Amino acid sequence: MVWVKHDYDDIPGTYVFGGRRSAQGYPINKMCMSFNHDENRQKFKKDPRAYCAKFGLSEEQTQAVIDEDWLRIVQLGGNVYYLAKLGIAGGGGTVQSMGAQMTGMTVDEFKAKLLAYQKD
Template identity: 45%
Template sequence: MALDKPYQGLPGTTIFDADQARKGYHLNQFCMSLMKAENRERFKADERAYLDEWPMSEEQKEAVLARDLNRCIELGGNIYFLAKIGATDGKSFQYMAASMTGMTQEEYARMMLQGGRAPGSPVRDPRENR
């Protein structure tokens, strides 16, 4: 029996619901493993080898390697778990959020200090900056 999901279809929004949690379970568990120093060291020494220890999809692994957080979220990642990747890289949460919007960290901070993005304002695709 399919559940009614009235929140589906919000432009630019992925809702982390039970389906997303199931899809991203191993991705999010990988992220949580980075809370231990020895796991961070192993990951940083050979990212691909460490990721291959997890039963994640190839798409999830590639998104992590590319640090494409928007794609990680599409593939079931939760931003609070994904923040562990940023911390492992020595990046702030603000840096990570900026990377997801296509803004520099300074532009993102200025926008947030001014009250955030206005509803209906255009959203830049961060992949256009590559």
């Protein structure tokens, strides 16, 4: 059994979401989908570890979720569209603050980087 390589696998700093990541990350992303219901967001907040276990996340995935280590979550198969739901369920992570963390910047630095493209 082997995952066939794609030429988009080698784009620096980019984790293209295909079969390999979707298979690995399925429990994370399925948990994120459950956050479309507020009662599930509350259950997650009360006991994140138990909630992750319900969806069968691996220990590594669970720890990354609890640590809100967004880059690690993406590397373990999380898809950013679904992670946006996790950011809010966990209390205040936005797609922009996730992006800042993944690039090692503060949110203000990240916003400044985006603004700088106006000069291109």
